[in-house]
Amino acid sequence: KLDQKGSDHCLKMNDRFGFYLTKVAGIDNAHNLHAVHIKDILSTSMGNLQASAQFNYMFDIPWLIQQYPVEFRSKPLLIVHGMQRETKAEYDMAAMNYSNVKLCQAKMEIMYGTHHTKMMLLLYDNGMRVVITTANNIHQDWYQKTQGVWISPLFPKLDKGEASAGDSDTHFKKDLLEYLSAYKLNGLKEWQEHIKQHNMSSAKVFILGSVPGRHLGEKKTAFGHLKLRKILQEHGPSVSEVKGWPVVGQFSSIGSMGPNKDNWLCAEWRESLSTAKGLGGLRTADAPLKLIFPTKDNIRLSLEGYPAGASVPYSIHTAKKQQFLHEYFHQWRAEVQGRSRAMPHIKTYLRMSPDSKKIAWFAVTSSNLSKAAWGALEKKQSQLMIRSYEIGVLFLPQMFGAEKFFEVQDKECQNSGEFPVPYDLPPTPYTKQDRPWLWDIPYKDLPDTHGNMWCPS
Numbered sequence: 001k002l003d004q005k006g007s008d009h010c011l012k013m014n015d016r017f018g019f020y021l022t023k024v025a026g027i028d029n030a031h032n033l034h035a036v037h038i039k040d041i042l043s044t045s046m047g048n049l050q051a052s053a054q055f056n057y058m059f060d061i062p063w064l065i066q067q068y069p070v071e072f073r074s075k076p077l078l079i080v081h082g083m084q085r086e087t088k089a090e091y092d093m094a095a096m097n098y099s100n101v102k103l104c105q106a107k108m109e110i111m112y113g114t115h116h117t118k119m120m121l122l123l124y125d126n127g128m129r130v131v132i133t134t135a136n137n138i139h140q141d142w143y144q145k146t147q148g149v150w151i152s153p154l155f156p157k158l159d160k161g162e163a164s165a166g167d168s169d170t171h172f173k174k175d176l177l178e179y180l181s182a183y184k185l186n187g188l189k190e191w192q193e194h195i196k197q198h199n200m201s202s203a204k205v206f207i208l209g210s211v212p213g214r215h216l217g218e219k220k221t222a223f224g225h226l227k228l229r230k231i232l233q234e235h236g237p238s239v240s241e242v243k244g245w246p247v248v249g250q251f252s253s254i255g256s257m258g259p260n261k262d263n264w265l266c267a268e269w270r271e272s273l274s275t276a277k278g279l280g281g282l283r284t285a286d287a288p289l290k291l292i293f294p295t296k297d298n299i300r301l302s303l304e305g306y307p308a309g310a311s312v313p314y315s316i317h318t319a320k321k322q323q324f325l326h327e328y329f330h331q332w333r334a335e336v337q338g339r340s341r342a343m344p345h346i347k348t349y350l351r352m353s354p355d356s357k358k359i360a361w362f363a364v365t366s367s368n369l370s371k372a373a374w375g376a377l378e379k380k381q382s383q384l385m386i387r388s389y390e391i392g393v394l395f396l397p398q399m400f401g402a403e404k405f406f407e408v409q410d411k412e413c414q415n416s417g418e419f420p421v422p423y424d425l426p427p428t429p430y431t432k433q434d435r436p437w438l439w440d441i442p443y444k445d446l447p448d449t450h451g452n453m454w455c456p457s
């Protein structure tokens with residue numbers, strides 16, 4: 001048990017990055033000391049809330065309202081979602097009970113796209129905060145899973161007339177406004193205005209956004225994996241420093257990516273994630289790729305048991321078409337954070353030194369491993385086609401006063417500026433017996449933590 005000081009220190013250290021994991025029920029509370037629950041984010045200690053906007057994929061509206069302190073439950077709340085038809089009608093019905101709740105439906109004009117973005121815009125009487133997370137606005141996403149949360153500093157209001165100023169070295173404000181204006185929704189105009197009126201110069205992260213569309217010309221590098229490539233080209237580590245460093249991807253769902261690695265995964269996608277600063281296009285030896293995705297047994301033996309798999313939607317139909325992928329797979333192991341049994345719904349990407357003691361950058365985002373989220377080049381690479389709304393943040397060492405790289409925090413609550421990577425590095429490869437979790441086939445051989453089998457209908 002950490003003494004009071006230790007735990008306070010932890011909190012401070014974690015404030016360094018503003019990156020937290022969500023609290024997990026049922027593990028030693030030592031592992032929750034600097035984790036956050038949604039009620040902590042919305043609490044009066046974060047500011048005197050005047051209004052908020054909640055962007056997400058899944059909402060339990062009554063549950064969400066209950067997460068606000070009682071004195072904030074009647075403040076204006078804008079819910080931004082991508083639901084259509086029956087589900088949209090359900091949301092409209094649920095919201096009717098709350099006169100302060102307005103709904104805003106994101107346009108989904110490209111097939112198979114979803115509104116994955118999970119973001120909170122919190123307006124106080126003395127400023128505003130931006131929160132970007134991987135958790136849906138439902139109880140079970142904040143209960144026994146590993147989820148990521150980035151909480152911005154308090155952004156103070158700008159004095160009149162300064163509206164053009166207030167951006168950071170990472171052009172956080174400009175990129176957030178560009179992301180929101182891409183919705184082309186009148187319902188978002190007031191929040192775009194709030195953002196314009198606040199000083200966001202203290203933001204040290206880069207925005208990684210995705211917006212449905214066929215992005216070309218100037219906009220081609222505004223979103224998806226080409227935005228990450230652009231940032232790494234300009235601000236990333238140098239080629240010589242990270243030659244041969246593995247790229248690590250960790251996610252809770254997988255899209256269809258063609259019959260072999262050269263279609264997309266180890267072509268444009270790995271190209272972007274292994275980009276380094278220096279001569280554009282200087283081909284470095286292909287970076288090793290390590291993908292972290294829960295095994296069937298990770299899910300079976302988890303705190304939630306097989307039902308954890310209901311949030312890990314990898315279908316056998318898709319898996320069958322891309323067996324090549326499984327060579328890259330590594331187990332979910334998070335002893336460092338006491339979360340080996342708290343299944344990942346977090347999505348993270350990083351570049352790791354061969355000895356896994358350092359990382360060149362770290363991203364936490366709603367984006368899973370899919371072309372829909374990161375984009376796929378089309379028309380002779382002249383345009384990037386993205387299907388879904390996504391948002392995440394990228395941490396670069398030099399923006400946080402680190403020399404060249406982040407040291408990896410390999411024991412909880414270390415007293416230094418090490419980066420709290422949410423899982424164990426180096427990742428542990430699948431054993432010969434391991435199989436990736438597939439959510440749409442039955443498992444009747446071995447019971448889960450709660451003694452149940454898995455029989456999807």
Ligand SMILES: O=C(O)c1cnc2c(C(=O)O)cccc2c1O
Nearest residue numbers: 057058115116136310311312313
């Ligand atoms: O967090 C999200 O954005 C998200 C999106 N989609 C799903 C699906 C699906 O789309 O079928 C199934 C199960 C979980 C999720 C989920 O957690």
